[in-house]
Amino acid sequence: MLHPSSELPAADLLPVVRQRPVPQALIETLQARFGARCSTAQAVREQHGSDESAFTVPPPAAVVFAQSSAEVAEVVDLCSQHEVPLIPYGAGSSLEGHLLAVQGGISLDLSRMDQVLSIDAEDLTVTVQPGITRKRLNDELKSTGLFFPIDPGADASIGGMCATRASGTNAVRYGTMRENVLALEVVTADGKIIRTGTRARKSSAGYDLTRLMVGSEGTLGVITEITLRLYPLPEAVSAAVCSFPSIEAAVRTVIQIIQLGVPIARVELIDANTVRMVNAHSKLGLREEPMLLMEFHGSPAGVKEQAETVQEIAAEFGGQAFEWASTPEERTRLWTARHNAYFAAIQSRPGCRVISTDTCVPISRLADCLLDSVAEVDASGLPYFLVGHVGDGNFHFGYLIDPDSAEERTRAEALNHQLVRRALQLDGTCSGEHGVGLHKMGFLVEEAGAGAVELMRTVKRALDPKNILNPGKIFEL
Amino acid sequence: MLHPSSELPAADLLPVVRQRPVPQALIETLQARFGARCSTAQAVREQHGSDESAFTVPPPAAVVFAQSSAEVAEVVDLCSQHEVPLIPYGAGSSLEGHLLAVQGGISLDLSRMDQVLSIDAEDLTVTVQPGITRKRLNDELKSTGLFFPIDPGADASIGGMCATRASGTNAVRYGTMRENVLALEVVTADGKIIRTGTRARKSSAGYDLTRLMVGSEGTLGVITEITLRLYPLPEAVSAAVCSFPSIEAAVRTVIQIIQLGVPIARVELIDANTVRMVNAHSKLGLREEPMLLMEFHGSPAGVKEQAETVQEIAAEFGGQAFEWASTPEERTRLWTARHNAYFAAIQSRPGCRVISTDTCVPISRLADCLLDSVAEVDASGLPYFLVGHVGDGNFHFGYLIDPDSAEERTRAEALNHQLVRRALQLDGTCSGEHGVGLHKMGFLVEEAGAGAVELMRTVKRALDPKNILNPGKIFEL
Numbered sequence: 001m002l003h004p005s006s007e008l009p010a011a012d013l014l015p016v017v018r019q020r021p022v023p024q025a026l027i028e029t030l031q032a033r034f035g036a037r038c039s040t041a042q043a044v045r046e047q048h049g050s051d052e053s054a055f056t057v058p059p060p061a062a063v064v065f066a067q068s069s070a071e072v073a074e075v076v077d078l079c080s081q082h083e084v085p086l087i088p089y090g091a092g093s094s095l096e097g098h099l100l101a102v103q104g105g106i107s108l109d110l111s112r113m114d115q116v117l118s119i120d121a122e123d124l125t126v127t128v129q130p131g132i133t134r135k136r137l138n139d140e141l142k143s144t145g146l147f148f149p150i151d152p153g154a155d156a157s158i159g160g161m162c163a164t165r166a167s168g169t170n171a172v173r174y175g176t177m178r179e180n181v182l183a184l185e186v187v188t189a190d191g192k193i194i195r196t197g198t199r200a201r202k203s204s205a206g207y208d209l210t211r212l213m214v215g216s217e218g219t220l221g222v223i224t225e226i227t228l229r230l231y232p233l234p235e236a237v238s239a240a241v242c243s244f245p246s247i248e249a250a251v252r253t254v255i256q257i258i259q260l261g262v263p264i265a266r267v268e269l270i271d272a273n274t275v276r277m278v279n280a281h282s283k284l285g286l287r288e289e290p291m292l293l294m295e296f297h298g299s300p301a302g303v304k305e306q307a308e309t310v311q312e313i314a315a316e317f318g319g320q321a322f323e324w325a326s327t328p329e330e331r332t333r334l335w336t337a338r339h340n341a342y343f344a345a346i347q348s349r350p351g352c353r354v355i356s357t358d359t360c361v362p363i364s365r366l367a368d369c370l371l372d373s374v375a376e377v378d379a380s381g382l383p384y385f386l387v388g389h390v391g392d393g394n395f396h397f398g399y400l401i402d403p404d405s406a407e408e409r410t411r412a413e414a415l416n417h418q419l420v421r422r423a424l425q426l427d428g429t430c431s432g433e434h435g436v437g438l439h440k441m442g443f444l445v446e447e448a449g450a451g452a453v454e455l456m457r458t459v460k461r462a463l464d465p466k467n468i469l470n471p472g473k474i475f476e477l
Numbered sequence: 478m479l480h481p482s483s484e485l486p487a488a489d490l491l492p493v494v495r496q497r498p499v500p501q502a503l504i505e506t507l508q509a510r511f512g513a514r515c516s517t518a519q520a521v522r523e524q525h526g527s528d529e530s531a532f533t534v535p536p537p538a539a540v541v542f543a544q545s546s547a548e549v550a551e552v553v554d555l556c557s558q559h560e561v562p563l564i565p566y567g568a569g570s571s572l573e574g575h576l577l578a579v580q581g582g583i584s585l586d587l588s589r590m591d592q593v594l595s596i597d598a599e600d601l602t603v604t605v606q607p608g609i610t611r612k613r614l615n616d617e618l619k620s621t622g623l624f625f626p627i628d629p630g631a632d633a634s635i636g637g638m639c640a641t642r643a644s645g646t647n648a649v650r651y652g653t654m655r656e657n658v659l660a661l662e663v664v665t666a667d668g669k670i671i672r673t674g675t676r677a678r679k680s681s682a683g684y685d686l687t688r689l690m691v692g693s694e695g696t697l698g699v700i701t702e703i704t705l706r707l708y709p710l711p712e713a714v715s716a717a718v719c720s721f722p723s724i725e726a727a728v729r730t731v732i733q734i735i736q737l738g739v740p741i742a743r744v745e746l747i748d749a750n751t752v753r754m755v756n757a758h759s760k761l762g763l764r765e766e767p768m769l770l771m772e773f774h775g776s777p778a779g780v781k782e783q784a785e786t787v788q789e790i791a792a793e794f795g796g797q798a799f800e801w802a803s804t805p806e807e808r809t810r811l812w813t814a815r816h817n818a819y820f821a822a823i824q825s826r827p828g829c830r831v832i833s834t835d836t837c838v839p840i841s842r843l844a845d846c847l848l849d850s851v852a853e854v855d856a857s858g859l860p861y862f863l864v865g866h867v868g869d870g871n872f873h874f875g876y877l878i879d880p881d882s883a884e885e886r887t888r889a890e891a892l893n894h895q896l897v898r899r900a901l902q903l904d905g906t907c908s909g910e911h912g913v914g915l916h917k918m919g920f921l922v923e924e925a926g927a928g929a930v931e932l933m934r935t936v937k938r939a940l941d942p943k944n945i946l947n948p949g950k951i952f953e954l
Contacts (some may be wrong), residue, residue, distance in 0.1 A: 145736070192928050194926060201839075201869045202642075202869055212685060302782065357926075392677075429679075430679075431680060444683050451669050459689075459936060459939060461938070
């Protein structure tokens with residue numbers, strides 16, 4: 001039985017703010033060293049003290065714009081000497097409060113460290129600085145015939161994507177940041193620069209420090225260089241869409257696709273309610289039913305075969321209005337509903353704010369999880385949209401709340417809490433791709449258990465004994 | 478410039494043995510608790526005190542055969558109380574000395590914890606106990622249409638494969654244990670049972686404790702339960718072989734295959750010297766040239782297309798005698814050379830012992846690495862074979878030494894040392910898939926740097942403050 005919303009702990013709604021002192025001597029040293037690249041201007045601090053989450057927290061005391069790994073090491077060393085918190089900052093697109101200065105301190109902006117350091121096309125690897133965004137990285141790769149597939153939607157920085165273990169629509173085929181980071185350079189809490197991993201595709205040489213850093217949300221080290229796996233741009237790409245009589249029919253189609261080994265590159269679900277919003281927004285006449293939007297990568301014959309196989313499977317589960325296309329224009333047209341879902345939703349309630357959920361469950365549990373949760377949101381009366389990276393079992397409700405209504409905010413958080421509880425009961429996770437940050441700290445304990453979280457704390461205490469690296473995130477120490 | 482063999486530190490050749498006391502009270506407690514499942518018989522201890530490595534070390538004081546996670550926790554707790562080393566034991570197929578009791582202590586045999594706990598076919602996951610071997614796991618999966626692809630050659634236990642981050646011939650398509658373990662149950666050094674990960678395919682919820690444990694070689698916890706990703710058995714499988722005028726031509730063919738996005742499932746190289754051994758052993762008339770052996774998984778049309786694409790690429794690089802086949806019998810025939818390479822090699826020098834190398838480099842560096850190393854081994858006069866998981870840049874020289882000749886052993890270790898140095902200079906790793914164990918401890922420092930190894934030590938000290946879990950492996954504390 002799920003807890004009713006009245007039992008929700010207030011801690012899930014408000015971050016614990018416990019400002020630690022930032023000595024003026026540190027600010028002065030940073031200003032002397034970095035000049036205009038150390039800013040205490042209110043606007044700059046406020047920009048760096050907020051993110052896409054719904055929390056409001058006082059901004060950091062200063063923002064330093066680093067230009068090299070050595071500079072990062074210097075700043076970390078100074079913060080260590082003064083025991084002052086330091087929060088790495090990339091593109092500011094975090095959704096879970098990762099960037100907020102809940103214990104005060106310094107924001108370390110890495111966006112100027114945005115260079116591609118080397119492209120090794122034969123090895124399908126690239127080494128970059130953390131501040132480069134994924135779109136610019138792919139622009140720089142254009143002439144190579146290769147691409148970096150991880151696409152979380154936002155034009156996040158690669159460093160931030162490492163820090164949150166990001167993924168997105170392509171993960172069903174290409175994996176997440178977990179699978180696609182080969183090596184890192186990291187500044188540790190004592191200001192030392194270390195390297196983890198090599199450019200070899202695999203290794204059994206010692207502890208997997210790369211994967212320990214990926215997803216650690218800036219709490220174990222500052223990532224200053226990243227080597228990524230690349231993939232050849234597919235020779236052919238095709239897209240398909242199909243409508244289904246129920247969410248369950250759509251999910252069963254996806255299970256069958258994956259069990260048959262169809263190497264589908266993307267498979268996204270949007271629910272009938274969201275299709276309705278898209279129809280209203282974009283003046284389309286799509287069937288107002290759950291819809292799958294798919295993409296196939298391969299040879300021309302291969303993508304045709306994939307689409308044909310999928311069409312047959314979809315028909316078995318009552319799929320209707322199957323369309324597929326291989327020209328770029330037609331593919332874009334087919335995917336209109338997915339591309340426009342977010343904007344259609346927010347325009348359906350002008351001035352609203354989106355609270356996004358991020359649970360992920362084993363795919364066999366997905367239909368159950370979605371059906372119960374959709375019923376719950378419908379009963380709540382809150383407007384919402386629903387999109388899912390359904391091949392991975394990851395989906396996002398976007399609750400559309402009035403930003404001035406504490407009641408709606410509470411209602412949305414209560415729905416999210418019930419959803420997370422349900423996902424955990426179904427062997428799932430509270431965060432498929434957004435990370436824990438401030439928002440999921442309570443859920444992490446429910447998910448992983450006190451013993452596993454205590455082990456995480458033990459690692460944190462050992463690697464950052466002064467608790468200066470993005471403190472107060474993931475778990476309380 | 479590579480160091481000449483005369484500069485080799487002796488530490489690479491002999492493990493540091495520093496026996497810690499095993500109180501009689503502990504042995505008596507274990508015997509009282511486990512009866513016949515706690516053995517101090519010389520033969521049992523010796524069997525558990527040796528592995529496939531070339532080291533000789535005194536055996537553990539006792540062997541306990543555990544039957545449940547709770548029993549593992551009990552044994553760890555007792556060892557913790559007495560500060561006695563504990564070495565998890567699976568199938569005994571380690572190659573790098575992982576199982577040797579260099580600090581004395583207790584061997585904890587997990588081979589009786591060999592059950593499949595649940596198969597979730599729709600989710601493509603299975604949960605097993607650590608003692609099950611990969612072949613038996615695949616037998617148990619037969620009726621599901623799914624398989625677990627990681628194939629290190631030996632019929633290793635799944636727990637051991639986790640511990641060493643194993644991979645093998647299928648890794649180019651399916652990844653390694655790093656990518657294919659979803660969740661673990663682990664007994665930590667204080668005897669507590671924790672869980673890491675969930676059955677969801679991806680997660681951003683906190684530190685990646687699963688990947689911290691995978692590859693930690695029993696030094697951070699005892700793995701007692703494992704959830705793995707499975708894959709659909711391919712609808713069609715085809716195989717191909719091709720001979721090349723040079724190793725470089727073969728490697729360039731593989732680079733091109735991968736750059737074109739051909740989803741090749743296996744691609745193995747054997748060198749001309751090894752083909753010669755196979756011809757002599759199996760009375761074949763294969764061209765005595767470097768040879769690629771390949772396997773393709775997909776739809777019938779897909780595997781045909783893959784083989785055709787590969788044949789075209791191979792022809793560009795001077796490939797000869799290209800053959801492909803899709804019936805099981807013909808596929809087996811084509812792969813004879815690879816299947817027989819090991820036995821053909823050891824029978825070429827009756828009574829010999831194999832010392833296997835395990836470097837892995839970015840594929841663009843592979844030809845250089847191999848050519849220089851082949852020249853070096855040829856010059857040394859030691860007989861050898863060479864097989865490579867060439868799609869990953871991982872390869873193994875097997876030096877065929879006289880087990881009674883210290884001089885040959887030293888010569889082989891010197892060659893290995895030079896090979897590792899070369900691989901590291903080429904951005905590679907000292908261990909592609911066998912792990913560090915005792916054998917690569919010196920190399921790990923060269924590869925990762927003192928700072929990264931110190932970070933590993935910090936993690937170890939924090940998670941196992943009494944240094945009881947497989948101590949003396951990976952690094953000296």
